[in-house]
Amino acid sequence: MNIKKKLNSALLKWKNLSLFEKIFLTSFFIYFVVEAVLQFYPFVWVFNNSIKTPDEFNYATNKSLLTTTWAFSNYINVFSEFVIYGNISYFTMLWNSIWQTFLYLFVNLLASMLVAYALAKFRFPGRGLLYGIMIFTQIVPIVGTGAASYKLRYELGMINNPATIWFYWMNGFDYSAFIMFGTFLGISKSYSESAEIDGANEWQILGRVVFPQILPLIIALAVNNFVARWNDYATAQISLNKFPSLAYGLYLFQQNSNWSKSGKVIYYAALLMTALPGVLLYVVFQNLIIKNVSVGGIKG
Amino acid sequence: MEVKGDKMKVTYKERKGWHYSKLEKSKFPFVYLIVALPVIQIALFFFYVNLSSFALSFTNSVGEWSLESYKKVINAFVSGEDHLGFSLHELIGKSMIIWVVNHVIGFSISILTSFILTKHMIGSKIFRIIYHIPGIVGGVVFIGVMKEMFSSSGVVVSMLESLGVDLPINIRKYGLLGYEQTAFWCVMAEQLIRSMAGGNMIMAGAYMRIPNEIFESAQLEGCGIVREAFQIAMPCIWPTISTMLIFALCSFFTADCGMYLYSDGTGKFGMTSVGYYLYRFNVALTIASSGDHIYGYVSAFGLFMTLLTLPVVFIGRKLLAKFQENVEF
CATH class of the missing domain: 1.20.5 (Single alpha-helices involved in coiled-coils or other helix-helix interfaces)
Known part of the structure; x- marks a missing residue:
């Protein structure tokens, strides 16, 4: 109809x-x-x-x-x-992709949400500086710091170390924070104020009042970032090459395979299997992503 | 605020907005607690890294204080070739081509096509999903697929052969990515298709937020599709367009365009760019004892490229801001 x-x-x-x-x-x-x-x-x-x-x-x-x-x-x-390095199977790479993607999503979105919430809803000394940092990191092109960044991660013991890599991913001033900041500005203060009058503390306001209001945006950003992280071979190649993800595994398999007939069909099947989660998520959440993830103007 | 007689004296703190109420002050511990870890993270991985990169750029291959790295970079720019045998003029030229293909051609086309797709095309949801597939499946998968298309047994070579095109032996043997004259342009063709489709996601979201009533009233007054696109829709989403253009300017020298994947990490057959060049160094650093001597050179090169990009970004921002209009709907 x-x-x-x-x-x-x-x-x-x-x-x-x-x-x-x-x-x-x-x-x-x-x-x-x-x-x-x-x-x-x-x-x-x-x-x-x-x-x-x-x-x-x-x-x-x-x-x-x-x-x-x-x-x-x-x-x-x-x-x-589908095996790389002689003994790392598709299952292992799948597990690596899963933990790397979800750990990244959790720490990155949590940090972005906290920074965006603080900047949008509170006045405090240093607020202007932090807002400036958020804008500065987005619009100032700094080229070629990969070497220094790698050196620091190496010195901090973050290379091939799942226990510490989360801190490298905890960037609260990136694109996600930028988008969340805009959304927080649009949320009326009256909900938080009513909760405050009812005796809720700041954590309760954040968890029970504010978080549900931006949940659709967080889901949209999570799907968006999931796709980017799931397919990211560079992080696995540079920082976690002992824990190869599927994306890096595909690159290595393609590089090292002697292309027997069986190798090629297996490679094709693995390509499509790796792509499937992202495609399914996008198909299910496409309206949510388009409605919530938008880029506005930059002021400042 | 101090009141003396009927005059009010505004303190310096108030003028600067540094005066806080008791309620605001009571929330400081909470606010500082929630931003603490992200602030430490950005301090380390943005500010310290940039300072460290600056310091490293003044070191030589054994890590001693020296201007050797800058001399190498300047020599490389003057002579066109660096001490490792890479042609910097070629790298920069190719980065510019990549930027034009992606942002000038691809993105410009997507501004118009996403409007037509969002507001006037039947089956737009299906088209949208198909167009986003390259972005969704990611570089490794999509490039893996495209490499098969361009291979000697792939569709493109087969089509050219069936059209009677006399292909050089290297193309028939190694495919279009195995031949100097075609490899880079095949990647560019794929990039163009991808960027035309890729811009749709953000643009479609921006267009969808414009209320339909605006277009309906314009149509009632006899406004056609072309005027609707250029005089109503595009001005409405100008903040999004200008922000995307600023982001695009920032990526002038960092776009790799999958050159690393297309060329199997070698940059062979002319599949190179500045982004590829820098990424290649990062990979070299991960291989123990093979990359330590290049920290200084990579940092100096990066700083040099940043200095080249910065004026472009700031002039671009100023120009875009001139055309900025605040549109409310």
């Missing part, structure tokens, strides 16, 4: 358009379709090859779009055959 209504209204809108607008929109529709094909086809190609048997897959036949074998067992074989 809803779709029928939408179609009718779209048709009515279309009828009211001028000829120029009809040509304009049709050209864009063609552009969108071509762009969608260019974006999507590579994945169809990889999926098609990921369900071929190693025997069916070879360089002469892998140009065909459709497979005849449907070897979904390749996806199960990933767990036993």
Whole structure:
């Protein structure tokens, strides 16, 4: 019913358009379709090859779009055959990706929320300085500090150390804080003031009054940051190379594989399996992300 | 505030906004407690790191105080080649091409296309999901997939062959990424497609927040789609556009564009950029005893690039601020 209504209204809108607008929109529709094909086809190609048997897959036949074998067992074989460093399996890399992603999300979003909350809702000595730092770190391009940063992490014992790496990730002045700050400014103080009158302390106000109000934004940022962190190979390569994540594992597997027939189909299956969590999360939460994660103007 | 007769004297603290009520003061411990760890983190990993980078830039390959690193950087810029054999002119030129492809062409197109997609296109949700796939699946997966497309057995080479294009032997053997004349431009083609689609996510969100009533009343007054886009929608989301442009200016020399992944970490066949160059050094540092001598050079190079980028960013910000209008809806 809803779709029928939408179609009718779209048709009515279309009828009211001028000829120029009809040509304009049709050209864009063609552009969108071509762009969608260019974006999507590579994945169809990889999926098609990921369900071929190693025997069916070879360089002469892998140009065909459709497979005849449907070897979904390749996806199960990933767990036993996708191995790097000789003994690190897909399961281990999956676990590394999970703990690295969730630890990052927890400490980063917590720090961002606390900094944004303090800056948006309280007046205190140093507030202007902290706000300035938040803006400064966003808009001043500093190139090539990777060496100094690595040296510091090395000296602090943070390289390949899951027990300390969380502190490196606890950046409360990044893009997430910037977005949360804007949202906190828009939340009325009256809720916190009423809770205060009812006897709630600051922690209770933050946890029970403020946090539920920005939960949709936190979920949206978590999904957004999940996708970035899940696919981040650089951190694993530089800081946690003894705990390779899936993204880094894919890079190493591709680098070190001698590309036997079986290796290639397993690689394709692993590529798609690694991409799946991010795609599913995005499909489920896309409206929430678009509504909540926005970039406004920078003042200051 | 002190009152003397009928005159009110505003203290210096009040003028500066440094006067706090008792209630505000009672909340200081809580506020400082919640920001303490993030402040220590930023002090260490931003301010200390930057100061340390500055200090390191004045050291030589054995860590002694010296201007050797800066001499190397300046020589590299003058001669066009650094002491490690990299062509800096090529790296900077390619970074500029990457920036133009991503931000001037790709982002500009996405400003218009995301408006059409959000406000006037049927099936926009499906298009949106498809366009975001490269961003969602991430660099390693997407580049892994694209490398297969450009390989000797991939779709692109097959299509060119079936169109009767006479391909050099190296392309037929190693694919388009294995040939000097095509490798970098294949990456750029992929980047263009990706950036045109990628800008949609943020732009779509900004356009969706403009109330439909604004467009409906414009339509009632006979406003067409093109005027709607350029005279209503784009001015409404100008703060978002200008902020994205500032972020884009900041990434002038840091964008790697997957060159490291495309070239398997080697920068071969011209797949390089300043971002790739710097990342490559970071990787070298992780390999024990192979990277210690480059701390000074990398830091000096980074500082030099920062000095080149800073004026561009500040002039860009000033110019963008001139066109800034506060739009409320």
